[in-house]
Amino acid sequence: MQQLAVHASRRGVEIDVTTNADRRRVVFAHQDLADRLTEHPLNYQRPDQWTGYIPPAMWQGLPNRSPRRDALVAIYEEALSRSAQGQVAA
Known part of the structure; x- marks a missing residue:
């Protein structure tokens, strides 16, 4: 998979x-980010x-504007940001 990503990247595809x-x-x-998985619009019963x-950013050639995707991306990006800053859950 890594080789595929490198090959695609060289051609301008991410x-x-x-x-x-x-x-x-x-x-x-x-934990606070995991708990957000139980909130609207995701509504999982448990994280x-x-x-x-x-879900992918593009779906059938169109931008994927799903509120669920947006919520998951926001949670994941916040988790990545915290990890990059060395923040660990208390």
């Missing part, structure tokens, strides 16, 4: 090679029901 497990690990390191999947 491919997300992050796995669902990677995304879950990053988000679940912050651990989220597989780590984030």
Whole structure:
């Protein structure tokens, strides 16, 4: 998969090679972010029901403007930001 990403990148195409497990690990390191998975518009009964999947940015050639996707991206990006800053959940 990494080779595919490098090949695509050289041609100006970005491919997300992050796995669902990677995304879950990053988000679940912050309990408040994991808890947001149970809020609208995601509405999981428990945070651990989220597989780590984030729908693609493009769907059938059009931008994916799903509120669920937007919420997942926001949660994941916040988790990445905290990780980059060395913040660990208390």
